Amino acid sequence: MSSFSQIIGHERQKHLLRQAWQHQRLAHAYLFSGPAGIGKRLMALALARLLFCPSGTGCGQCPVCRRIDHNNHPDLHLVEPVDGQILIEAIRTLQQQLALRPYEADRHIVLIDDAHLLNSSAANALLKTLEEPPGSCLLLLISSQPQQLLDTIRSRCQTLPFNRLGxxxxxxxxxxxxxxxxxxxxxxxxxxxxxxxxxxxxxxxxxxxxxxxxxxxxxxxxxxxxxxxxxxxxxxxxxxxxxxxxxxxxxxxxxxxxxxxxxxxxxxxxxxxxxxxxxxxxxxxxxxxxxxxxxxxxxxxxxxxxxxxxxxxxxxxxxxxx
Ligand SMILES: [Zn+2]
Structure with missing residues (x-):
């Protein structure tokens, strides 16, 4: 895995995130939107490495970065659809984890992939977290169909569109x-x-x-x-x-x-x-x-x-x- 600065493409998104991080202006929640398969999730993981890596570069080599890449870091919470849906149980589990202090890092990072597949009760439950985010928590929603998300969810995230136009x-x-x-x-x-x-x-x-x-x-x-x-x-x-x-x-x-x-x-x-x-x-x-x-x-x-x-x-x- 490459470090944050070595990610190819998406220069604008990378720049915005890095600037926000360096100036302590990261939003509580981002929505990475754009076509499937163009690197939104990679960017989210790279951001997690950047924030957690002890070298401050998201080096991709150290034990912390490697645990992030293997989804084995206690403060990185990955939520994904199962059988085409994200159910409320997954969000409840997440909320219990977020109620605790992070184990190692200075914050929790939550990555919700295919966020448009939250079913309606899960979406409403997540809304509560977005409305009152726990102090040290960064939520990254990823979606290729952002228009299917609740307006109220979208409006509480800073949207970062990913695409390349010809x-x-x-x-x-x-x-x-x-x-x-x-x-x-x-x-x-x-x-x-x-x-x-x-x-x-x-x-x-x-x-x-x-x-x-x-x-x-x-x-x-x-x-x-x-x-x-x-x-x-x-x-x-x-x-x-x-x-x-x-x-x-x-x-x-x-x-x-x-x-x-x-x-x-x-x-x-x-x-x-x-x-x-x-x-x-x-x-x-x-x-x-x-x-x-x-x-x-x-x-x-x-x-x-x-x-x-x-x-x-x-x-x-x-x-x-x-
Ligand atoms: Zn590292």
Whole structure:
């Protein structure tokens, strides 16, 4: 078994968990959701090793790590379905164990695999533990069918989605979120244009402009209304360049959208901005990233029919930062 840092892939999830652990901000309960067989359970076990391993690395070699891997550690509690169900007895046993102090480690770790197979009485019993988690306990729920879990269970867990999107899946999501075919077409055209320019002759100038625009935008918030209006005025004043500037922003927010949906970093156009774009994607989440993309597309079409560029830009920036 490899150490936590040697796990291949799922960089974002790994990073979030490690950061949370290092800053003592781990949630009481996580829901690792995503397709079966892509490494959610491995990640949960690796996290258990990270937390329990005396070397602080989840080395995978020491006796503690090995006992975790063999499901033979007294403070790691594994709950799995039997004959396609997790029954209330399993949850009651778990609750008795959690009522005791951990034997060796500083906390209990509970791993509930295929959590969507909790039957309804088991789910309701587990809910009590989630509502009032024992002080030193980390619950890791794993599910490929998270929508089958009780809302009340889901809402008490921090969801960590696991998946890798290919280009096809992303365009599917875009199709769902951007219903208007003309707008979808526009997005593809503008982002492809952006890619061409990013690789084209004005390379440096292009990168510079986009970086500064993105940085300006990142500093804005709904509370910074004056700088927001100033930027709107600056953009609106540049009538010739405005469509292209919107194209730049669109390519950035397309990347944010992809990253917010756990798309592969390889699909990102603005690679030099990968870190800030990833941070923004974490902040936004998939839904808001979609709204922002839609706001940009809308502004782009409004510019073709409306004269009041200032107003369009103000509305756009407000939607981008809220
Ligand atoms: Zn170890």
């Amino acid at each position: 280009t096809g899946q992303i365009s599917q999501i875009l199709q769902q979120q951007i219903a208007d075919p003309e707008q979808r077409e526009l997005l593809i055209r503008l982002t492809e244009g952006s890619l061409t320019r990013a690789l084209g002759s004005d390379h440096e100038l292009y990168l510079q402009r986009r970086r500064s625009l993105f940085a300006q935008l990142s500093r804005l918030s709904p509370q910074t209304i004056v700088p927001l209006l100033e930027l709107a005025e600056e953009l609106a004043g540049d009538k010739e360049q405005l469509p292209e500037l919107l194209g730049l922003l669109l390519s950035c927010y397309r990347d944010v959208f992809i990253l917010a949906h756990q798309g592969a970093a390889a699909l990102v156009i603005n690679r030099d901005l990968l870190d800030p774009l990833t941070r923004l994607a974490h902040q936004c989440g998939p839904q808001r990233a979609g709204h922002r993309l839609a706001a940009l597309l809308q502004a782009h079409s409004q510019l073709l029919t409306t004269a009041n560029r200032q107003l369009i830009m103000e509305n756009l920036l407000i939607r981008l930062v809220s």
